[in-house]
Amino acid sequence: MKRINIGIVGAGTVGLGLIKILQENGKTINQKSGIEYHLEIVCNRNIEKIRHLQHTKITDKFEDVINSANVDVVVELIGGTDTAFTIIEQALKNKKTVVTANKALLSERGDEIFKIASDNGVEIGFEAAVGGAIPVIRTIKTALVSENFVSAYGILNGTTNFILSKMESMGRDYKEVLKEAQELGFAESDPTFDVEGIDAAHKISILASLAFNKKVEFDKMHVEGITKISKSDILFSASIGYRIKLIGFCKNINGKIEARVQPTMIPLNHPLANVMNEMNAIYFQTTYSGPVVLVGKGAGSFPTASAVMSDIVFYSTRVLGGENVPHETNLFPQADYFNQEDDMVRYYLRFNTIDKPGVLAEIARILGKYNVSISYVRQNESDSNAAEVSVLTHKSREGDIRNSVREIDQLQSIVLEPTVLIRLEDKL
């Protein structure tokens, strides 16, 4: 049996999960894959955490892993975008196969990394970077290799999905639920990356590039998080048969790419609507296969480690084929972007106004001025001096909707807080 030696940098949650999987299931994995996997060396800043390892070298210097002549596959699990880049760059230059779960790095500097991999004739696996245990990347690259992707809609951040689910099930407000999520370990102490949609956007930029064979850049994306969503938005959504999810999506519109992350009301009977709590999901629309939906755990020690291990097996099989097996390339030409202002969409608008006659008329007047047609209005009664006006638009130009809201938000005699906009998708 051929042998592949693994070197891990970073024995945090995922690293320790991977070590455990190799210890518990190594023999089965060897048997299934026809390859003998050996954990050659593990690096961790705090070496005490890996002192228990037997038959495996331990170190606190990542150079020991990436420069080891014995190591075939380097697994980068330290996260962040600085040292992680150095590790991956050097490992690739040393002709090691690399496996990583680092979506921020791939989204921001993927181009450089993929170029180095390509120049050095080696491959990099990153299944764990998008959707954790869900085989998103492998499905795009292998199962749907024949496809023209029309669109992909995903719930790709477990923290925000957990928060939105709990806001609904417990009837509580964002801040309360965030605090609880932090206590349960479902949200970081600084949750910005998750709750502002950045993490989901990193993932969408990676998968959009693979799906469309075009480099889709993170900073060309429209990205919004969930911090402005209130209990009343969730109730409103439920009352019209929809559920609010933080949806990341990418679409091919006549060769131009649209990629976004934003809170979106989707119909309750849509497959993504019932993906609750920390679960992630992706919904592809393809020309040959039609819709394909994948659901699973997007994060966590073992789900992520399992995805890392699947990359190790997948790419080490290819390594054994040497020069004969064509390498994957992740280098694509720049995408042309669709002008998002021109998107025809429906929005839910929550205006936070003072409670006096004429407010609704004024709002309606400005919406009308921008050709934003109203499908539904509800005005909440309130004990205080404040009122909430909820408006559902018909399909209108995105730019017109945004401009109308901007003008309304300037009416300081009426508007108390900036208006909340939530996209509504009838058909996705």
Add this chain to the structure above:
Amino acid sequence: MKRINIGIVGAGTVGLGLIKILQENGKTINQKSGIEYHLEIVCNRNIEKIRHLQHTKITDKFEDVINSANVDVVVELIGGTDTAFTIIEQALKNKKTVVTANKALLSERGDEIFKIASDNGVEIGFEAAVGGAIPVIRTIKTALVSENFVSAYGILNGTTNFILSKMESMGRDYKEVLKEAQELGFAESDPTFDVEGIDAAHKISILASLAFNKKVEFDKMHVEGITKISKSDILFSASIGYRIKLIGFCKNINGKIEARVQPTMIPLNHPLANVMNEMNAIYFQTTYSGPVVLVGKGAGSFPTASAVMSDIVFYSTRVLGGENVPHETNLFPQADYFNQEDDMVRYYLRFNTIDKPGVLAEIARILGKYNVSISYVRQNESDSNAAEVSVLTHKSREGDIRNSVREIDQLQSIVLEPTVLIRLEDKL
């Protein structure tokens, strides 16, 4: 760019779909895979159907495909278990990689085929045989390679899912909907394979073997179809928050395997409950990744052809690696089977009785005698002399439930038609 020559046997729905995909997207597939795919030869009994092909040889003799020195990958798409076996056997002996969508053949004679492949050092791809466009096989073999599978529950037959969905949405009876499904091409003129659960069972036997690394045989499975399901069963199910699906499942119970296909009431909020019409789905429970759900089209020309093409790419990549790339093996030791009589399950029982006092007491007496405890009873009023008694049991031993029903069905003075049994799963 390395070149792989494809030979197709069978230009029916799927074969023509595959030819179209190669014509339309061949260049993109070449670019993505780094391999140049050439359609070398196509065989069809009616050669007129493939007369339009250019740059490709055509024939009506399958021997021309499997014996061609130029062909690297033989795609068997004629179905059935006789000639198809010969084609696959000969192709493997000629050291060709084989790709097939033939679930009946794999389920019934897979062992022989996998042995021939192994003896000849070649591989066989069959992604399209289970779940069509859904990457069921690839996910088990690669994405979840590290996993211990606890169970897999699937909706793996589009015809029956279509029929059950329409029975619910249109409030109509089985026979009416079957007729419509036949007219729409969603059911065969002889629908036995589908409606009796045989097709789903073939698929479960294949995927169970791969998931558990044990050969799970079709004829060791308990298999029931949907022909006895009535409108009233569907209404009853909805009234208690469940939906009836034809569920195929396999479970690992302390090393023993249980594998079945039967109509099952599942909770409406379960991911499988909302898989409607002709869509298929699979729900894996794994120890590391937790639940993983895949949903998509289980049949049809392009979805199936897309899966076939993904196999061609996957296995031809490995072929290029030659001896160095370890081959997949699908040969497993015999499974130990769980004694299905001992399964602790809940059932819905619909007794079809004459309408007279004392009937319910007699049914309850016999259920009690077999230790089947009743959770819920409903007796339908009826204009005629007949009554329906619907009973929901608590968790009871499967064997006891079946024995009690057998005894009740012998009461010719009370029972008009055999009792209908539908499994109910609270947690799956």
